[in-house]
Amino acid sequence: MENKHTFSIGGVHPDDSKLSKDCPVEVLPLPETVYVSMAQHLGAPANPVVAPGDRVKAGQVIAEPAGFISAFVHSPVSGTVKSVGPRADLAGNKVNHIEIAVEGDEWAEGIDLSPELVTAIPEDSAFILERIKSCGVVGLGGATFPTHVKLSPPPGKTAEYLIINGAECEPYLTSDYRIMLERSKEILVGAALMKKVLGNPRCVIGIEDNKPEAIAVMTESLLSLQEESKDFAGIEVLSLRKKYPQGGEKQLIDAVTGRQVKSLGLPIDVGAVVQNVATTLAVYEAVQKNKPLVTNVLTVTGDCLPAQRQHNYLFRIGVPLRFIAEQAGGVPEEAAKIISGGPMMGKAIANLDATTVKGSSSLLYLTDAQTRRQPEGPCIRCGRCADACPMGLEPFLLKRLADAGDTRQLEDNAVQDCIECGCCLYSCPARIPLLDVIRIAKGDVMRIIKSRPRK
Ligand code: SF4
Numbered sequence: 001m002e003n004k005h006t007f008s009i010g011g012v013h014p015d016d017s018k019l020s021k022d023c024p025v026e027v028l029p030l031p032e033t034v035y036v037s038m039a040q041h042l043g044a045p046a047n048p049v050v051a052p053g054d055r056v057k058a059g060q061v062i063a064e065p066a067g068f069i070s071a072f073v074h075s076p077v078s079g080t081v082k083s084v085g086p087r088a089d090l091a092g093n094k095v096n097h098i099e100i101a102v103e104g105d106e107w108a109e110g111i112d113l114s115p116e117l118v119t120a121i122p123e124d125s126a127f128i129l130e131r132i133k134s135c136g137v138v139g140l141g142g143a144t145f146p147t148h149v150k151l152s153p154p155p156g157k158t159a160e161y162l163i164i165n166g167a168e169c170e171p172y173l174t175s176d177y178r179i180m181l182e183r184s185k186e187i188l189v190g191a192a193l194m195k196k197v198l199g200n201p202r203c204v205i206g207i208e209d210n211k212p213e214a215i216a217v218m219t220e221s222l223l224s225l226q227e228e229s230k231d232f233a234g235i236e237v238l239s240l241r242k243k244y245p246q247g248g249e250k251q252l253i254d255a256v257t258g259r260q261v262k263s264l265g266l267p268i269d270v271g272a273v274v275q276n277v278a279t280t281l282a283v284y285e286a287v288q289k290n291k292p293l294v295t296n297v298l299t300v301t302g303d304c305l306p307a308q309r310q311h312n313y314l315f316r317i318g319v320p321l322r323f324i325a326e327q328a329g330g331v332p333e334e335a336a337k338i339i340s341g342g343p344m345m346g347k348a349i350a351n352l353d354a355t356t357v358k359g360s361s362s363l364l365y366l367t368d369a370q371t372r373r374q375p376e377g378p379c380i381r382c383g384r385c386a387d388a389c390p391m392g393l394e395p396f397l398l399k400r401l402a403d404a405g406d407t408r409q410l411e412d413n414a415v416q417d418c419i420e421c422g423c424c425l426y427s428c429p430a431r432i433p434l435l436d437v438i439r440i441a442k443g444d445v446m447r448i449i450k451s452r453p454r455k
């Protein structure tokens with residue numbers, strides 16, 4: 001019988017190319033120097049609280065939040081602070097970084113690094129939330145929104161659903177898959193902790209059905225935890241029919257609850273809070289182990305890499321991407337482009353000397369044949385882009401309005417709702433660069449919307 005659980009509008013079916021899915025997570029060695037970005041999260045960059053010459057331990061606070069939407073940053077290593085100042089990020093933009101020379105691997109007091117599983121859920125929700133905040137946990141599914149803010153619904157709004165995103169719908173990426181196989185119980189404890197903070201809503205862990213092993217392992221671990229404690233009641237694992245972009249927040253909410261988030265609306269408007277599985281693991285480590293978010297898992301992959309050079313690495317934040325590429329055998333000659341993230345929504349890496357951040361998920365090597373732009377043809381009005389758009393937009397029309405610079409009509413036609421998923425581009429037989437044009441037009445319209453006085 002066909003799996004009914006998926007989102008209702010649009011979507012596409014790219015080959016999933018999970019080439020590194022059978023590669024267990026390996027611990028990446030430490031480099032000689034790390035460069036820790038102050039802009040590891042959505043919102044205001046953090047303010048450094050260390051200076052050159054300071055000795056730091058791993059897990060020690062090195063920067064504090066600079067506003068309500070901001071987050072703590074901790075040292076990923078022990079060593080000596082060498083400098084604090086601007087340095088180029090992935091895209092080549094200058095961002096404040098703290099440079100630390102690595103010396104040994106000494107962790108700050110009070111952090112439990114033992115592998116022992118801690119399943120008891122603390123009684124005090126405020127304590128759980130405070131740990132999530134003080135450990136600098138942010139969303140690791142792409143947006144890097146501070147998690148403690150997302151777990152604090154505004155007055156008058158209640159979470160009816162906590163949805164844990166295990167979809168990992170982007171082709172090639174396998175880090176979420178591997179942690180679901182290798183750290184399933186920790187993830188489930190993380191889910192129970194967030195469920196407690198939100199007042200015990202229904203909790204659904206959504207996993208696409210191209211990952212049957214992850215569905216089986218998570219289900220088995222859940223049953224065993226449910227036998228042990230009532231804290232795990234009301235949690236379920238749901239198999240979702242594979243379709244891109246299932247991991248988009250609005251699409252996942254639709255797939256799990258059948259509810260639609262309105263234009264410019266938030267998940268909590270329909271009673272949902274969505275957290276990624278890697279974030280959920282970080283919540284476990286923060287609350288049960290007092291371990292700040294200084295590690296994550298990243299996939300090194302691409303069709304031009306042989307099987308033995310595909311990897312999933314447990315990395316520390318601040319490690320230069322070039323160091324990771326070297327550990328994995330160097331950048332392959334056939335690589336024409338390196339992407340951070342998946343091929344559909346990831347960002348091209350303009351600077352391999354940039355460093356990992358909390359939300360880093362991959363080094364994806366694409367070949368010339370995979371990235372070469374095909375000559376663009378005229379729009380044949382086939383409507384495939386509109387059929388594929390998961391936000392119900394008309395990409396061919398948005399492109400025409402963007403070419404004409406008509407921001408009013410662009411707003412009337414909801415360009416601001418574009419989630420930049422690339423489904424339109426993927427489905428266009430005329431190879432029109434719809435996403436590039438629509439993304440710029442969306443930026444222009446969002447600036448206009450934000451400049452209006454609030455009602
Ligand atoms: S990139 Fe935007 S316009 Fe294109 S399919 Fe996705 S949501 Fe629709």
Ligand code: SF4
Pocket residue numbers: 378379380381382383384385386395396427428429430431432434
């Ligand atoms: S898919 Fe391409 S060719 Fe077809 S309507 Fe959309 S823009 Fe035009």
